[in-house]
Amino acid sequence: MEDDKRKNYEDFFEALEDMVDQAIEEMERSMRSLLRSDYFKSFERPKLYGFSIQMDEKGIPKITKFGDSWSSPKGVRTPYYDQYVDKNRNQLVLIFELPGVEREDIKVKTSPNKLILEAKRDDREYRAEVDLETEVDPSSAISTFKNGLLTINVKLKEHGNEFTDISIV
Numbered sequence: 001m002e003d004d005k006r007k008n009y010e011d012f013f014e015a016l017e018d019m020v021d022q023a024i025e026e027m028e029r030s031m032r033s034l035l036r037s038d039y040f041k042s043f044e045r046p047k048l049y050g051f052s053i054q055m056d057e058k059g060i061p062k063i064t065k066f067g068d069s070w071s072s073p074k075g076v077r078t079p080y081y082d083q084y085v086d087k088n089r090n091q092l093v094l095i096f097e098l099p100g101v102e103r104e105d106i107k108v109k110t111s112p113n114k115l116i117l118e119a120k121r122d123d124r125e126y127r128a129e130v131d132l133e134t135e136v137d138p139s140s141a142i143s144t145f146k147n148g149l150l151t152i153n154v155k156l157k158e159h160g161n162e163f164t165d166i167s168i169v
Helices: 002-036
Strands: 049-055 061-068 076-078 081-086 091-097 106-110 114-121 124-131 142-146 149-155
Touching: 061 081, 081 124, 091 124, 106 149
Parallel strands: 076 124
Antiparallel strands: 049 061, 061 076, 081 091, 091 149, 106 114, 114 124, 142 149
């Protein structure tokens, strides 16, 4: 019985290794093809694209994309950002990486559920539409910008007695 488990285990990892090898070979073929194409020659500057994966409190992965998008306007980049709830201060904290811009180049607006950031300086242009993890009070937003990092603190929306009396006619 133990030998069967070991064999299944070994077979699984051999199959996984074969799949990874095939994926690498396909990626190399695709990259060689892309490098020879006219499409690749149209890049004016290096492209940056990435994603981060974090687990929320319930253990559900949250994927955030950043960098150059094929669908966004030419030259517009989504900055890397993170957001988390600071329960001790009862606020949502958002941190954006915005290298190459100054404080006066940044415009931010927010609603209870969404934040929109735009920044432009010379050849750097950033834009992000962020769905907020929780409802906030937009009028409480405070931000600081130092060394290319924009930090925004927004108080969580008070969820007190939300009931309203209804007249019966």
